[in-house]
Amino acid sequence: MKANTPAERLINGIVKENPTFVLMLGMCPTLAVTTSATNGIGMGLTTTVVLAASNLMISLLRKFIPDGVRMPAFIVVVASFVTIVQMLLEGFIPSLYASLGIYIPLIVVNCIILGRAEAYASKNPPVPSLFDGIGMGLGFTLSITCIGAVRELIGAGQLFGAQVLPLADSASGKIGYEPVTIFILAPGAFFVLAFLSALQNKFKLGAAKRGIDPSNPDSCGGACASCGNSMCKGRRE
Protein backbone atom coordinates (compact mmCIF):
# COMPACT_ATOMS: atom_id res chain seq x y z
CA MET A 1 0.00 0.00 0.00
CA LYS A 2 1.23 3.50 -0.74
CA ALA A 3 2.89 5.09 2.25
CA ASN A 4 1.39 8.07 4.03
CA THR A 5 -2.14 7.80 2.64
CA PRO A 6 -4.87 8.12 5.30
CA ALA A 7 -5.90 4.45 4.97
CA GLU A 8 -2.32 3.21 5.21
CA ARG A 9 -1.78 5.30 8.34
CA LEU A 10 -4.95 3.95 9.99
CA ILE A 11 -4.00 0.31 9.35
CA ASN A 12 -0.42 0.99 10.43
CA GLY A 13 -1.59 2.36 13.77
CA ILE A 14 -4.12 -0.36 14.47
CA VAL A 15 -2.21 -3.44 13.31
CA LYS A 16 1.38 -3.02 12.18
CA GLU A 17 2.60 -0.63 14.83
CA ASN A 18 -0.03 -1.18 17.49
CA PRO A 19 1.20 1.10 20.27
CA THR A 20 0.46 -1.28 23.14
CA PHE A 21 1.32 -4.73 21.83
CA VAL A 22 4.00 -3.92 19.26
CA LEU A 23 5.62 -0.69 20.38
CA MET A 24 4.99 -1.22 24.11
CA LEU A 25 4.27 2.45 24.69
CA GLY A 26 1.96 4.02 27.23
CA MET A 27 2.15 1.28 29.82
CA CYS A 28 0.89 3.36 32.76
CA PRO A 29 -2.70 3.95 31.55
CA THR A 30 -2.70 0.51 29.94
CA LEU A 31 -2.38 -1.13 33.34
CA ALA A 32 -4.11 1.42 35.52
CA VAL A 33 -7.49 2.01 33.92
CA THR A 34 -8.20 -1.41 32.44
CA THR A 35 -10.29 -2.69 35.35
CA SER A 36 -13.22 -2.92 32.95
CA ALA A 37 -13.79 -2.84 29.21
CA THR A 38 -15.85 0.34 29.50
CA ASN A 39 -13.02 2.19 31.21
CA GLY A 40 -10.65 0.92 28.51
CA ILE A 41 -12.84 2.36 25.74
CA GLY A 42 -13.22 5.66 27.61
CA MET A 43 -9.50 6.07 28.19
CA GLY A 44 -8.70 4.93 24.66
CA LEU A 45 -11.05 7.36 22.96
CA THR A 46 -9.93 10.24 25.19
CA THR A 47 -6.34 9.52 24.23
CA THR A 48 -7.32 9.22 20.57
CA VAL A 49 -8.87 12.69 20.57
CA VAL A 50 -5.79 14.23 22.20
CA LEU A 51 -3.45 12.31 19.92
CA ALA A 52 -5.24 13.29 16.71
CA ALA A 53 -5.60 16.94 17.71
CA SER A 54 -2.02 17.33 18.89
CA ASN A 55 -0.61 15.50 15.85
CA LEU A 56 -2.56 17.84 13.57
CA MET A 57 -1.48 20.94 15.48
CA ILE A 58 2.18 19.94 15.71
CA SER A 59 2.25 19.05 12.05
CA LEU A 60 0.80 22.48 11.18
CA LEU A 61 3.37 24.19 13.39
CA ARG A 62 6.30 22.00 12.37
CA LYS A 63 7.95 24.72 10.28
CA PHE A 64 7.63 27.35 12.99
CA ILE A 65 8.93 25.45 16.02
CA PRO A 66 12.70 25.87 16.39
CA ASP A 67 14.49 22.56 16.71
CA GLY A 68 16.11 23.37 20.05
CA VAL A 69 12.87 23.92 21.95
CA ARG A 70 10.67 21.41 20.17
CA MET A 71 10.16 19.13 23.18
CA PRO A 72 8.82 21.87 25.49
CA ALA A 73 6.73 23.18 22.61
CA PHE A 74 5.21 19.75 21.97
CA ILE A 75 4.51 19.32 25.67
CA VAL A 76 2.65 22.64 25.81
CA VAL A 77 0.53 21.73 22.79
CA VAL A 78 -0.32 18.31 24.24
CA ALA A 79 -0.99 19.71 27.72
CA SER A 80 -3.39 22.31 26.29
CA PHE A 81 -5.42 19.67 24.46
CA VAL A 82 -5.44 17.45 27.55
CA THR A 83 -6.80 20.34 29.63
CA ILE A 84 -9.52 21.02 27.05
CA VAL A 85 -10.52 17.35 26.91
CA GLN A 86 -10.47 17.10 30.70
CA MET A 87 -12.86 20.03 31.04
CA LEU A 88 -15.18 18.64 28.35
CA LEU A 89 -15.29 15.25 30.10
CA GLU A 90 -15.95 16.85 33.46
CA GLY A 91 -18.84 18.78 31.96
CA PHE A 92 -20.46 16.18 29.71
CA ILE A 93 -19.47 12.68 30.93
CA PRO A 94 -18.91 13.14 34.68
CA SER A 95 -19.12 9.39 35.39
CA LEU A 96 -16.19 8.63 33.08
CA TYR A 97 -14.32 11.63 34.50
CA ALA A 98 -14.74 10.21 37.99
CA SER A 99 -13.65 6.68 37.12
CA LEU A 100 -10.55 7.73 35.15
CA GLY A 101 -9.59 10.36 37.72
CA ILE A 102 -5.97 11.39 37.81
CA TYR A 103 -5.12 9.38 34.68
CA ILE A 104 -6.77 12.00 32.44
CA PRO A 105 -4.24 14.79 33.19
CA LEU A 106 -1.53 12.14 33.05
CA ILE A 107 -2.26 11.66 29.33
CA VAL A 108 0.23 14.53 28.94
CA VAL A 109 3.11 12.23 29.79
CA ASN A 110 1.74 9.28 27.82
CA CYS A 111 4.69 8.23 25.68
CA ILE A 112 2.49 7.41 22.68
CA ILE A 113 1.56 11.05 22.19
CA LEU A 114 5.02 12.61 22.46
CA GLY A 115 6.46 9.63 20.61
CA ARG A 116 4.21 10.18 17.60
CA ALA A 117 4.73 13.94 17.72
CA GLU A 118 8.46 13.46 17.59
CA ALA A 119 8.63 10.51 15.22
CA TYR A 120 5.86 11.37 12.77
CA ALA A 121 3.94 14.62 13.10
CA SER A 122 7.00 16.85 13.26
CA LYS A 123 8.19 15.53 9.89
CA ASN A 124 5.01 14.99 7.88
CA PRO A 125 2.16 17.06 6.41
CA PRO A 126 -1.06 17.65 8.42
CA VAL A 127 -3.46 15.16 6.77
CA PRO A 128 -1.33 12.01 7.16
CA SER A 129 -0.40 13.19 10.67
CA LEU A 130 -4.06 13.53 11.63
CA PHE A 131 -4.78 10.01 10.38
CA ASP A 132 -1.63 8.70 12.02
CA GLY A 133 -2.97 10.07 15.30
CA ILE A 134 -6.40 8.53 14.75
CA GLY A 135 -4.90 5.18 13.75
CA MET A 136 -2.53 5.01 16.70
CA GLY A 137 -5.33 6.11 19.01
CA LEU A 138 -7.70 3.43 17.73
CA GLY A 139 -4.95 0.82 18.01
CA PHE A 140 -4.43 1.85 21.61
CA THR A 141 -8.19 1.84 22.28
CA LEU A 142 -8.54 -1.63 20.81
CA SER A 143 -5.72 -3.11 22.87
CA ILE A 144 -6.69 -1.61 26.20
CA THR A 145 -10.31 -2.55 25.64
CA CYS A 146 -9.15 -6.16 25.09
CA ILE A 147 -7.10 -6.11 28.29
CA GLY A 148 -10.02 -4.52 30.14
CA ALA A 149 -12.43 -7.15 28.82
CA VAL A 150 -10.16 -10.03 29.92
CA ARG A 151 -9.75 -8.56 33.40
CA GLU A 152 -13.45 -7.78 33.78
CA LEU A 153 -14.50 -11.24 32.56
CA ILE A 154 -12.16 -13.15 34.86
CA GLY A 155 -12.37 -10.77 37.76
CA ALA A 156 -16.11 -10.14 37.91
CA GLY A 157 -17.73 -12.37 35.28
CA GLN A 158 -18.92 -9.26 33.48
CA LEU A 159 -18.41 -7.73 30.07
CA PHE A 160 -19.05 -3.99 29.55
CA GLY A 161 -20.84 -3.99 32.90
CA ALA A 162 -23.29 -6.77 31.97
CA GLN A 163 -23.18 -10.05 33.88
CA VAL A 164 -22.03 -12.64 31.32
CA LEU A 165 -21.18 -15.53 33.63
CA PRO A 166 -23.87 -16.25 36.22
CA LEU A 167 -22.34 -15.92 39.69
CA ALA A 168 -22.32 -18.69 42.25
CA ASP A 169 -24.43 -18.09 45.31
CA SER A 170 -23.39 -20.06 48.37
CA ALA A 171 -26.53 -19.12 50.33
CA SER A 172 -28.96 -20.83 47.95
CA GLY A 173 -26.36 -23.38 46.81
CA LYS A 174 -26.60 -22.14 43.20
CA ILE A 175 -23.68 -23.36 41.06
CA GLY A 176 -22.01 -20.66 39.02
CA TYR A 177 -18.88 -18.65 38.43
CA GLU A 178 -16.64 -17.69 41.36
CA PRO A 179 -15.04 -14.36 40.39
CA VAL A 180 -11.25 -14.19 40.74
CA THR A 181 -11.22 -10.73 42.28
CA ILE A 182 -7.45 -10.34 42.09
CA PHE A 183 -7.76 -9.71 38.34
CA ILE A 184 -9.61 -6.47 39.04
CA LEU A 185 -6.94 -5.46 41.57
CA ALA A 186 -3.44 -4.23 40.74
CA PRO A 187 -1.61 -7.59 40.40
CA GLY A 188 -4.16 -8.78 37.83
CA ALA A 189 -3.09 -6.04 35.46
CA PHE A 190 0.48 -7.28 35.50
CA PHE A 191 -0.57 -10.90 35.04
CA VAL A 192 -2.88 -10.25 32.09
CA LEU A 193 -0.33 -8.10 30.29
CA ALA A 194 2.39 -10.67 30.99
CA PHE A 195 0.35 -13.46 29.38
CA LEU A 196 -0.73 -11.34 26.43
CA SER A 197 2.85 -10.36 25.63
CA ALA A 198 4.05 -13.94 26.12
CA LEU A 199 1.39 -14.99 23.61
CA GLN A 200 2.63 -12.37 21.23
CA ASN A 201 6.23 -13.56 21.67
CA LYS A 202 5.06 -17.08 20.88
CA PHE A 203 3.54 -15.96 17.58
CA LYS A 204 6.69 -14.04 16.73
CA LEU A 205 8.86 -17.10 17.46
CA GLY A 206 6.58 -19.21 15.28
CA ALA A 207 6.87 -16.72 12.47
CA ALA A 208 10.65 -16.71 12.76
CA LYS A 209 10.71 -20.51 12.53
CA ARG A 210 8.65 -20.51 9.35
CA GLY A 211 11.28 -18.27 7.82
CA ILE A 212 9.24 -15.09 7.93
CA ASP A 213 11.25 -12.10 8.97
CA PRO A 214 9.89 -11.16 12.38
CA SER A 215 11.19 -7.61 11.74
CA ASN A 216 11.08 -6.94 15.42
CA PRO A 217 10.00 -3.34 15.73
CA ASP A 218 10.58 -2.98 19.42
CA SER A 219 14.16 -2.07 18.95
CA CYS A 220 14.37 -0.93 22.56
CA GLY A 221 14.21 -4.60 23.51
CA GLY A 222 10.56 -5.04 24.32
CA ALA A 223 9.69 -2.20 26.57
CA CYS A 224 9.51 1.43 25.72
CA ALA A 225 11.12 1.47 29.02
CA SER A 226 14.42 -0.03 28.10
CA CYS A 227 15.40 3.31 26.78
CA GLY A 228 14.47 4.18 30.34
CA ASN A 229 12.49 6.97 28.95
CA SER A 230 8.89 7.26 28.08
CA MET A 231 9.71 9.71 25.40
CA CYS A 232 11.73 7.29 23.34
CA LYS A 233 12.74 10.11 21.10
CA GLY A 234 12.40 9.17 17.48
CA ARG A 235 13.20 5.58 17.97
CA ARG A 236 11.07 4.64 15.01
CA GLU A 237 11.67 5.88 11.50
Added chain:
Amino acid sequence: MKELLIILISSALVNNVVLSQFLGLCPFLGVSKKIETAAGMGGAVVFVITLSSFVTGLIYKFILIPTNLEYLQTIVFILIIAALVQFVEMFLKKAMPSLYQALGVYLPLITTNCAVLGVALINVQKDYNILQGTINGFATAVGFTISIVLMAGIREKIEYNDIPKAFQGFPSVLLTAGLMAIAFFGFSGLI
Protein backbone atom coordinates in the same frame (compact mmCIF):
# COMPACT_ATOMS: atom_id res chain seq x y z
CA MET B 1 2.92 14.78 63.42
CA LYS B 2 0.92 11.55 63.47
CA GLU B 3 -0.82 12.63 60.30
CA LEU B 4 2.51 13.15 58.54
CA LEU B 5 3.66 9.69 59.62
CA ILE B 6 0.50 8.18 58.15
CA ILE B 7 1.09 9.98 54.85
CA LEU B 8 4.67 8.71 54.89
CA ILE B 9 3.76 5.06 55.42
CA SER B 10 0.75 5.01 53.17
CA SER B 11 2.55 6.61 50.20
CA ALA B 12 5.75 4.59 50.56
CA LEU B 13 4.33 1.15 51.25
CA VAL B 14 0.56 0.76 51.24
CA ASN B 15 -0.25 2.73 48.10
CA ASN B 16 3.09 2.02 46.46
CA VAL B 17 3.36 4.29 43.46
CA VAL B 18 4.47 1.59 41.02
CA LEU B 19 2.78 -1.53 42.27
CA SER B 20 -0.64 -0.21 43.14
CA GLN B 21 -0.97 3.08 41.27
CA PHE B 22 0.92 2.16 38.10
CA LEU B 23 2.84 5.42 37.89
CA GLY B 24 6.45 5.45 36.76
CA LEU B 25 6.21 2.03 35.13
CA CYS B 26 8.54 2.87 32.26
CA PRO B 27 11.70 3.33 34.36
CA PHE B 28 10.51 0.56 36.68
CA LEU B 29 10.53 -1.94 33.83
CA GLY B 30 13.43 -0.43 31.91
CA VAL B 31 16.10 0.55 34.40
CA SER B 32 15.74 -2.45 36.70
CA LYS B 33 18.30 -4.79 35.18
CA LYS B 34 21.06 -4.12 37.73
CA ILE B 35 20.86 -3.14 41.38
CA GLU B 36 23.34 -0.25 41.05
CA THR B 37 21.53 1.44 38.17
CA ALA B 38 18.19 0.88 39.88
CA ALA B 39 19.50 2.53 43.05
CA GLY B 40 20.91 5.42 41.01
CA MET B 41 17.57 5.96 39.32
CA GLY B 42 15.85 5.74 42.71
CA GLY B 43 18.16 8.39 44.16
CA ALA B 44 17.52 10.75 41.27
CA VAL B 45 13.77 10.21 41.57
CA VAL B 46 13.77 10.91 45.33
CA PHE B 47 15.66 14.13 44.70
CA VAL B 48 13.47 15.38 41.86
CA ILE B 49 10.06 14.37 43.23
CA THR B 50 10.70 15.88 46.66
CA LEU B 51 11.86 19.13 45.10
CA SER B 52 9.12 19.25 42.48
CA SER B 53 6.30 18.56 44.93
CA PHE B 54 7.58 21.41 47.08
CA VAL B 55 7.85 23.82 44.14
CA THR B 56 4.53 22.86 42.52
CA GLY B 57 2.88 23.22 45.93
CA LEU B 58 4.26 26.73 46.29
CA ILE B 59 3.24 27.77 42.77
CA TYR B 60 -0.24 26.31 43.14
CA LYS B 61 -0.89 28.05 46.43
CA PHE B 62 0.68 31.44 45.75
CA ILE B 63 0.17 31.91 42.02
CA LEU B 64 -2.57 29.69 40.61
CA ILE B 65 -5.14 30.00 43.40
CA PRO B 66 -4.94 33.83 43.83
CA THR B 67 -5.24 34.33 40.06
CA ASN B 68 -8.04 31.73 39.65
CA LEU B 69 -6.03 29.75 37.15
CA GLU B 70 -6.35 26.33 38.80
CA TYR B 71 -7.52 24.80 35.55
CA LEU B 72 -4.09 25.44 34.05
CA GLN B 73 -2.46 23.14 36.60
CA THR B 74 -1.53 20.37 34.17
CA ILE B 75 0.28 22.70 31.77
CA VAL B 76 1.98 24.69 34.52
CA PHE B 77 3.10 21.61 36.46
CA ILE B 78 4.62 19.81 33.51
CA LEU B 79 6.55 22.93 32.48
CA ILE B 80 7.78 23.46 36.04
CA ILE B 81 8.93 19.86 36.24
CA ALA B 82 10.73 20.03 32.90
CA ALA B 83 12.43 23.29 33.84
CA LEU B 84 13.28 22.03 37.31
CA VAL B 85 14.93 18.88 36.00
CA GLN B 86 16.99 20.94 33.58
CA PHE B 87 17.95 23.32 36.36
CA VAL B 88 18.87 20.58 38.82
CA GLU B 89 21.03 18.99 36.15
CA MET B 90 22.93 22.22 35.48
CA PHE B 91 23.28 22.98 39.17
CA LEU B 92 24.63 19.55 40.04
CA LYS B 93 27.08 19.66 37.14
CA LYS B 94 28.58 22.89 38.48
CA ALA B 95 28.28 22.47 42.24
CA MET B 96 28.46 18.76 42.99
CA PRO B 97 30.25 16.96 40.16
CA SER B 98 30.46 13.70 42.12
CA LEU B 99 26.71 13.53 42.65
CA TYR B 100 26.21 14.54 39.04
CA GLN B 101 28.39 11.63 37.98
CA ALA B 102 26.17 9.27 39.91
CA LEU B 103 22.75 10.65 38.96
CA GLY B 104 23.51 12.50 35.73
CA VAL B 105 22.34 9.98 33.17
CA TYR B 106 19.02 9.43 34.90
CA LEU B 107 18.00 13.05 35.33
CA PRO B 108 16.82 13.82 31.78
CA LEU B 109 14.74 10.65 31.78
CA ILE B 110 12.77 11.82 34.77
CA THR B 111 10.89 14.65 33.05
CA THR B 112 8.51 12.18 31.46
CA ASN B 113 8.32 9.86 34.44
CA CYS B 114 4.59 10.04 35.11
CA ALA B 115 5.16 9.60 38.84
CA VAL B 116 6.52 13.16 39.09
CA LEU B 117 3.48 14.80 37.51
CA GLY B 118 1.27 12.25 39.25
CA VAL B 119 2.48 13.24 42.71
CA ALA B 120 1.99 16.94 41.98
CA LEU B 121 -1.59 16.27 40.85
CA ILE B 122 -2.36 13.96 43.78
CA ASN B 123 -1.15 16.66 46.20
CA VAL B 124 -3.66 19.10 44.70
CA GLN B 125 -6.42 16.52 44.56
CA LYS B 126 -6.02 15.57 48.22
CA ASP B 127 -5.75 19.19 49.37
CA TYR B 128 -2.37 18.68 51.02
CA ASN B 129 -0.63 21.78 52.33
CA ILE B 130 2.95 22.41 51.27
CA LEU B 131 4.57 20.43 54.10
CA GLN B 132 2.22 17.47 53.65
CA GLY B 133 2.73 17.63 49.90
CA THR B 134 6.50 17.57 50.21
CA ILE B 135 6.35 14.64 52.65
CA ASN B 136 3.99 12.83 50.30
CA GLY B 137 6.39 13.43 47.40
CA PHE B 138 9.35 12.17 49.38
CA ALA B 139 7.48 9.08 50.58
CA THR B 140 6.20 8.26 47.10
CA ALA B 141 9.73 8.48 45.73
CA VAL B 142 11.05 6.28 48.53
CA GLY B 143 8.35 3.75 47.65
CA PHE B 144 9.47 3.89 44.04
CA THR B 145 13.08 3.30 45.06
CA ILE B 146 12.15 0.36 47.27
CA SER B 147 10.22 -1.37 44.54
CA ILE B 148 12.73 -0.73 41.73
CA VAL B 149 15.68 -1.94 43.84
CA LEU B 150 13.76 -5.08 44.90
CA MET B 151 12.84 -5.67 41.29
CA ALA B 152 16.44 -5.32 40.17
CA GLY B 153 17.55 -7.80 42.82
CA ILE B 154 15.00 -10.33 41.64
CA ARG B 155 15.85 -9.79 37.99
CA GLU B 156 19.54 -10.43 38.63
CA LYS B 157 18.57 -13.84 39.99
CA ILE B 158 16.01 -14.56 37.24
CA GLU B 159 18.87 -14.35 34.72
CA TYR B 160 20.05 -17.79 35.87
CA ASN B 161 16.68 -19.47 35.54
CA ASP B 162 15.47 -21.58 32.69
CA ILE B 163 12.36 -19.79 31.48
CA PRO B 164 10.21 -20.90 28.51
CA LYS B 165 11.20 -18.91 25.43
CA ALA B 166 7.95 -17.01 25.09
CA PHE B 167 8.13 -15.81 28.68
CA GLN B 168 11.70 -14.54 28.51
CA GLY B 169 12.20 -10.82 28.99
CA PHE B 170 9.20 -8.58 29.32
CA PRO B 171 6.55 -11.18 30.33
CA SER B 172 8.62 -12.67 33.15
CA VAL B 173 9.32 -9.18 34.50
CA LEU B 174 5.61 -8.39 34.46
CA LEU B 175 4.79 -11.63 36.27
CA THR B 176 7.37 -10.76 38.90
CA ALA B 177 5.83 -7.31 39.28
CA GLY B 178 2.42 -8.92 39.74
CA LEU B 179 3.72 -11.17 42.52
CA MET B 180 5.41 -8.18 44.17
CA ALA B 181 2.13 -6.29 44.01
CA ILE B 182 0.42 -9.16 45.85
CA ALA B 183 3.17 -9.09 48.47
CA PHE B 184 2.70 -5.36 48.93
CA PHE B 185 -0.97 -5.95 49.73
CA GLY B 186 0.37 -7.25 53.02
CA PHE B 187 1.19 -3.70 54.04
CA SER B 188 -2.43 -2.57 53.90
CA GLY B 189 -2.86 -3.67 57.52
CA LEU B 190 -0.33 -1.05 58.62
CA ILE B 191 -2.72 1.91 58.66
